Amino acid sequence: MAFAQNDASRPTEAPLRKIIADLQQGAPDTGSMEPELGSAVQAQAAAIAGLLQSLGRVQQLEFAGTENGTDIYEVTFERGAASWRIRMAPTGKIAGLLFKPVAAPETRGDDVAMDGLSGTLLKPRDVEHPPVVLLIGGSGPTDRNGNQGGTGPGELRQLAEQLAEKGIASLRYDKRAVGRSAVAGLREEDFVLNSFVDDAVTWLDWLRRRPDLGPRIIAGHSEGGVIALLAAKRTSVAGIVLLATPGRKLGDVIREQLQGFRMDAALQSEASTILATLERGELVPNVSPALHALFRPSIQRYMISELAIDPVTEIKTLTLPVMIVSGGHDLQISSADADALSAERPDAICLTISGMNHVLKMAPADRASQQDAYSNPNLPLAPGLSDAIANFVQQSAR
The missing domain is CATH 3.40.50.1820 (Alpha/Beta hydrolase fold, catalytic domain)
Incomplete structure (x- = not known):
C-alpha cells in the first residue's frame, strides 16, 4: 500500500502508517502495542477491517497537532476521511490508538x-x-x-x-x-x-x-x-x-449472539457472569480487554436500563x-x-x-x-x- 509522504515526519507517523495497513488486512501487529491495547484491538479487528476496507486506499496522511501527549493525524482515503490519534509508550510501543471517520455532507435534503x-x-x-x-x-x-x-x-x-x-x-x-x-x-x-x-x-x-x-x-x-x-x-x-x-x-439476544462468537471458555464464562450481573442492575467494574467492546464500564448504566x-x-x-x-x-x-x-x-x-x-x-x-x-x-x-x-x-x- 502506497502512502503520501509528509515533509516533516514525526516518530508516530511510521507506526500509524503500518497499523492502518495492517488493520485494513484484518491482521494488526499487536506485538507493537501495549498488552491492553493489543487485546482490545484484536477483539475488534474484523469489524475495523470491514470499515477501513470500505474507505479504500489511503491517499494522504497529514499531522494535525498534539493533545495531551497524543499525536493527531488527518487521513484521506479514496472514499472518505478519518481523524486518527496515536500515543506511544516509553517502551516504544503504541499505548493509545483511536480513529473517527469524518462523515461526508448530505447531498439531498x-x-x-x-x-x-x-x-x-x-x-x-x-x-x-x-x-x-x-x-x-x-x-x-x-x-x-x-x-x-x-x-x-x-x-x-x-x-x-x-x-x-x-x-x-x-x-x-x-x-x-x-x-x-x-x-x-x-x-x-x-x-x-x-x-x-x-x-x-x-x-x-x-x-x-x-x-x-x-x-x-x-x-x-x-x-x-x-x-x-x-x-x-x-x-x-x-x-x-x-x-x-x-x-x-436484550439479555436473551446477547446470549444468543455470544454463542456465535469465537471465544474461549473463560471469556464465555466471564461474559455470561457479567450479563447476569447487569440484569440484576449491578455494575461490573473489572472487564477483560477482549470484552470491552460489549461490556466496558462506561456503557453499563445504559445496558442496565435496556436490559429491563x-x-x-x-x-x-x-x-x-x-x-x-x-x-x-x-x-x-x-x-x-x-x-x-x-x-x-x-x-x-x-x-x-x-x-x-x-x-x-x-x-x-x-x-x-x-x-x-x-x-x-x-x-x-x-x-x-x-x-x-x-x-x-x-x-x-x-
Whole structure:
C-alpha cells in the first residue's frame, strides 16, 4: 500500500502508517502495542477491517497537532476521511490508538438542528403536507444513515430516498454524541436508554410543529425499534414500523449472539457472569480487554436500563397501526423475534423477506459472506421493502 509522504515526519507517523495497513488486512501487529491495547484491538479487528476496507486506499496522511501527549493525524482515503490519534509508550510501543471517520455532507435534503441534534429532512417534490417518517437508527454510535464511524451500509439514507420518490417525507438524525450531533462534554456514562427516547420524542414534537408536513410515523431499526415503541407511548403518532426489531429482552439476544462468537471458555464464562450481573442492575467494574467492546464500564448504566425492557410487553400496550419487518438471513434478530411481536399484535402488518439480512440488504445466509453487506453503501435495499413500508405509511396517514 502506497502512502503520501509528509515533509516533516514525526516518530508516530511510521507506526500509524503500518497499523492502518495492517488493520485494513484484518491482521494488526499487536506485538507493537501495549498488552491492553493489543487485546482490545484484536477483539475488534474484523469489524475495523470491514470499515477501513470500505474507505479504500489511503491517499494522504497529514499531522494535525498534539493533545495531551497524543499525536493527531488527518487521513484521506479514496472514499472518505478519518481523524486518527496515536500515543506511544516509553517502551516504544503504541499505548493509545483511536480513529473517527469524518462523515461526508448530505447531498439531498435539508440540514436541520434541534436541541444539539443534527438531522436531514428529506421531502418529496410537489407533494403538499406529505406524511413524514422519523427514522431511528440501531444500537451503538449510529449516524443518520445507519452507519457507524461515518461509513457502512447506509440503509437509512437509502430508505429515506426511496420513500421520497413515493411521496413520503422523512427525518433521520445522528444519535446524540455521534456525527454532527456530538456535544462537547458528553460521556458514555451519561446515557441511559431513555436519553434516546427523549430525543426521538423531541424530534416528533418538532415535526408536529412543521406546517408543511402531514401525519407522523415512526420507523425504528433494531434497537431503534425498541426506542420507537417507548416513544410511541409518550406522543401521538399515526403508526409505527419495526425494522429487524428484537422481540425479546436484550439479555436473551446477547446470549444468543455470544454463542456465535469465537471465544474461549473463560471469556464465555466471564461474559455470561457479567450479563447476569447487569440484569440484576449491578455494575461490573473489572472487564477483560477482549470484552470491552460489549461490556466496558462506561456503557453499563445504559445496558442496565435496556436490559429491563421487554419489547413484547411494550407492543401490547399500543393501539396504533403496527408494521413488523424481518429478514430470513438476519444474523442478529431471528424470525422468532418477529413472531413474538406479532403474537401480541395479530392485527399488525408483517413482512418477511427471505434473503434480507439485519441491515436490510440481500445477503447470503452465512456470517462470513455478509461482510460486504455491512460495509457497502452501494448495495441496494432488499427489493419490495420500501414499497411495502410506503403502502403502510400511506394507509396509516389517512
